[in-house]
Amino acid sequence: MSASPEAAFQVRRLVTEDVPAVLEIERQSYQYPWSEGIFRDCLRVGYRCFVATDLYGHVRGYSLLSVAVGEAHILNLCVHPDYRRLSIARLLLDQLVRQAVSENAESVMLEVRPSNKGAIRLYEGYGFKRIGRRKNYYPAASGREDALLLAYFLH
Ligand SMILES: CC(C)(COP(=O)(O)OP(=O)(O)OC[C@H]1O[C@@H](n2cnc3c(N)ncnc32)[C@H](O)[C@@H]1OP(=O)(O)O)[C@@H](O)C(=O)NCCC(=O)NCCS
Known part of the structure; x- marks a missing residue:
C-alpha cells in the first residue's frame, strides 16, 4: 500500500529559516526566479506563506497567498523538480483555499x-x-508573454 500525499508531506507556515531552501527550489524552477528579498518582503508584510515538507522535514514545495478585501491571490506556487506529480501542489492549494475561506474571501x-x-x-x-x-504580463525570451487570469470561486 502506498502512503497518501497527506501522510508523506505536511504543510506548515513558511518561516525565515526556510528561505534558503525555498530559493534553491525557486532557482531550479523558473527562468525568472524571485530574489531572496522578495521572499523576505512577503514574510515581512504578512502574506500567508506555506511550505510542504517531507517526512524528514525537508522543504519540497511552497506557496504564497495575499488576501485583500474579499479576494485572495496566489503569488507563487512551486514544487521541487524531483518531487513533482506527487500531489504536493494539490496539497498546497488545499491549504491556500482553507486560508482564503477562513478570511472570508470570495475567490482565489x-x-x-x-x-x-x-x-x-x-x-x-x-x-x-x-x-x-x-497583456504582456511576464518577461520572456521573445520580449513579453501574456498571463492567463484564473479564479476559483468559493461561494
Ligand atoms: C506546476 C507545479 C506547481 C505542479 O506541482 P506538482 O506537485 O507536480 O503537482 P501535483 O502533483 O499536485 O499535480 C496535480 C495534477 O495537476 C496536473 N499536473 C501537474 N503537473 C503537470 C504536468 N507537468 N503536466 C501535466 N499535468 C500536470 C495533473 O493533472 C496532476 O495530477 P496527476 O499527477 O494525478 O495526473 C510544478 O510543476 C512546478 O512547481 N512547476 C514550476 C513552477 C510553476 O510553474 N508554478 C506555477 C506558477 S503559476
Whole structure:
C-alpha cells in the first residue's frame, strides 16, 4: 500500500529559516526566479506563506497567498523538480483555499503563463476557471508573454 500525499508531506507556515531552501527550489524552477528579498518582503508584510515538507522535514514545495478585501491571490506556487506529480501542489492549494475561506474571501485568483501547460492542467483540474488575460504580463525570451487570469470561486 502506498502512503497518501497527506501522510508523506505536511504543510506548515513558511518561516525565515526556510528561505534558503525555498530559493534553491525557486532557482531550479523558473527562468525568472524571485530574489531572496522578495521572499523576505512577503514574510515581512504578512502574506500567508506555506511550505510542504517531507517526512524528514525537508522543504519540497511552497506557496504564497495575499488576501485583500474579499479576494485572495496566489503569488507563487512551486514544487521541487524531483518531487513533482506527487500531489504536493494539490496539497498546497488545499491549504491556500482553507486560508482564503477562513478570511472570508470570495475567490482565489492567480496568473499563469499560457505556455505553462502543466500548471494550467493542475489549476483547471482543481476547479479554477479562466476569467481573463493580462497583456504582456511576464518577461520572456521573445520580449513579453501574456498571463492567463484564473479564479476559483468559493461561494
Ligand atoms: C506546476 C507545479 C506547481 C505542479 O506541482 P506538482 O506537485 O507536480 O503537482 P501535483 O502533483 O499536485 O499535480 C496535480 C495534477 O495537476 C496536473 N499536473 C501537474 N503537473 C503537470 C504536468 N507537468 N503536466 C501535466 N499535468 C500536470 C495533473 O493533472 C496532476 O495530477 P496527476 O499527477 O494525478 O495526473 C510544478 O510543476 C512546478 O512547481 N512547476 C514550476 C513552477 C510553476 O510553474 N508554478 C506555477 C506558477 S503559476
